[in-house]
Amino acid sequence: METTLTVRVDGRSHHLTIDNRTTLLDALRERIGNNSAKKGCDHGQCGACTVLVDGRRTLSCLTLAVTQEGAEVTTAEGLGAEGELHPVQQSFIDNDAFQCGYCTPGQICSAVGMLDEHERGWPSAVTAPGEAAGLTHDEVAERMSGNLCRCGAYAHIVPAIQEAGR
Template identity: 60%
Template sequence: MINLTINGTEHELDVDVRTSLLDALRDHLALTGTKKGCDHGQCGACTVLVDGRRINSCLTLAVMHEGDAITTIEGLGTPGNLNPMQEAFLHHDGFQCGYCTPGQIVSATGMLDEVGKGWPSNVSASLDGGTELSDEEISERMSGNLCRCSAYPNIVDAIRTASGKAAKTGESA
């Protein structure tokens, strides 16, 4: 038995110690927004936030996350109350087939938090923060999330829009 805090709610699960966090979310809690794409950590469709940091849930075991705050796409917003990143993806058509979209949105949310904390990327001009979200910067930071439909220009536009909304309101995208 393990206890996981997912989207602010405690869940007690009886899982095999070999169960990935992704499989615990989808198969034991019916949180199917997090997708199983490659199951090898290469596509990012399974991205969730653990204590605010982006991870591939297919590469970690559920038992490793007792005491962590796990956020899935379902925890970011609801159909009647979307968060700024979800709104921006809708506004900019940041999806085509939609399979990668939950992972893209969760990853972009975590990425904007990293930028807000001043964490540089491989293409950041400075290691001292103050990073401008250029197309190159966004593409580098989102490189772990693949879109087979190639909706990248719209995804970048959505992230840029959401980053502006978050800066104005002071809330997390």
């Protein structure tokens, strides 16, 4: 069965007729031509496919595209203003927070969503009860635990996110 829908990706509307079983990741990569989100594990375990849907972190490999009618999807490509990098993107560059770069778009989208969650006061598993969460190493590491890096660039990823969050 197919469905016709409209989804906005990085500020542009896309009208698609897709199989109801198509994931958002596959719609982005195969139908829209946006290759920012990567297909890592295709099981929601690595975070390489992380995008922002209406500002919230979303694993696009586990999300059916048909559920995104009218949603605003933002990939790492759509984060910065025209001709400028988003502060998280700039911080990843400044802190050398990537090696092979495969996980980087998902890491960056997750970091942007995570910083928004932190700004809203949402606690994590390591936030002390009754206390406001700081952007400590443990706090950032816990909040980013769903995004894996096979190269092990965590020693630079966490400081990059902390810097961008200041």
